[in-house]
Amino acid sequence: MPPIFVLICGAGPAGLTAALELVRRGVSVRLIDRRSGPFLASRGKGIQPRTLEIFDDLGVLDHVLAAGGRYPPQMIHADDGSITEEGIHRAPPTEAEPYGEPWMVVQYRTEQALMDRLAAFGCHVEWVTELDAVEHGESVNASLRSAAGTESVSCTYLLGADGGRSTIRHHVGIGFPGKTLGVRAVVADLSMSGLDDTFWHRFHDGDMARQLSLCPLQGTGLVQLQAPVPFDVDVDTSPEGLSRFIAERSGHAELIVHDVVWASVYDMNARLAERYRAGRVLLLGDAAHTHPPTGGQGLNTSIQDAYNLGWKLAAVLNGAPDALIDSYEAERRPVAADMLGLSTRLLDAARRGDMRRGRDAQQLDLGYPDSPLNLEDPPRKAGLRAGDRAPGAAFVDASGNAVHLFERLHGIHWTVFCYESESAPAPRSDLHVHTIGSRGELRDTEGSFAHAYEPQAGDWFLVRPDGYVGAILGSSAHGRITGYLDAVGVR
DSSP states (O other), X not given: OOOEEEEEEXXXXXXXXXXXXXXXXXXXXXXXXXXXXXXOSOOSOEEOHHHHHHHHHHTOHHHHHHHOEEOOOEEEEOTTSOEEEEOOOOOOOOSSOSOOSOEEOOHHHHHHHHHHHHHHTTOOEEOSOEEEEEEESSSEEEEEEETTEEEEEEEEEEEEOOOTTOHHHHHTTOOOOEEEEEEEEEEEEEEEESOOTTSEEEESTTOTTTOEEEEEETTTTEEEEXXXXXXXXXXXXXXXXXXXXXXXXXXXXXXXXEEEEEEEEEEEEEEEOSOSEETTEEEOXXXXXXXXXXXXXXXXXXXXXXXXXXHHHHHHHTTOOTHHHHHHHHHHXXXXXXXXXXXXXXXXXXXXXXXXXXXXXXXXXXXXXXXXXXXXXXXXXXXSOTTSBOOOOEEEETTSOEEEHHHHHOSSSEEEEEESOSOOOOOBTTEEEEEESTTSSEEOTTSHHHHHHOOOTTOEEEEOTTSBEEEEEOXXXXXXXXXXXXHTTOO
């Protein structure tokens, strides 16, 4: 077996995305998981628009879209017997934001799409393989246990993507402070009859003693049940027990559960790791932060952790300064803290019966305004800033064909857009250069680039591999790009 540069523990969304980001950059990876195989439950079922953009880059978007469907409209059943219909927040797709709504996909199908893509690179999950011990210093030495016995392995970095009860976090002594939120809940995937599955049904919003959600799981024929339950009551999760539970809360005895595919009763928590890094060991996903399920943030935040870390780790393994990895925590931990706040606020709103998921749940406005990687010269006081998500735009190329900006971003490279510029950066293998303007290769005929980026003639916009703006340089500051690219390992 070739040298292992990165060992990843945990084959959930975070671990799978991290592995994919690394292997497509040629990094040797082992991906292990203590489970016997994929966990066949709905769990994180909402894919937010920003994550759909990431999946497009990773080459799994079509698979994910085909595996699910649009969120159905909600039917709100009030205490007085009245029924109102309420839609999910949707925005029309634009050039800047091609995906205007979340997409419903049960989590195991999202994971399968990522596993299939990984397999194309020759990387497969090693199931029933557990990390027993770890020592880390100049390298990482780990003891793995599987059906074949015990194995000692050495690697350059270890990624802990092994969930909220992370053994990696425990082994390296990183604290996980937070709080329980005073809510116990049941969630279950059901085969049932009697329900109009063109709607997501919500009963008694705001009444924690009777609240009930029955959401059809697109593409599966199943329904996800969610409801708060008392702390001092044993919940019967058999088909008969959940049929009685649904009838008591909904008042509809015709709703019959025939099979319980999966069920869990759990206490909601909000926790955030004290730090994301201990030397050559890094945490991501639920190992670094746990959220209540309100708002559909957990899975998406975990995937974006991995998408942020993957390119940085690969760059350092190829000679970039180690400080690049420190920017992972500097960027992603504040995002997780904000998401914990959003999820908790939405939980409080659900308790009151007025939860509404809006644009703030879609993660398109998340950025890294205080990132150590940001560079603006001259500083910009408004509009697009370094650290922001790079918006999409429509171009026409020299042959008259339509081109979308995201097509130029897809891949493992950095990208610079030079607007009405007399010059361009020197060529580098990891840098793609595109000129925009009357004499450029791309023409902003519809003005969508000008609207989204608010450029001045001579501006260079440098976009990172994860689709965020790293630097914005005016014509008088073009010389600074060389030092910037060297510092982030662009060859």
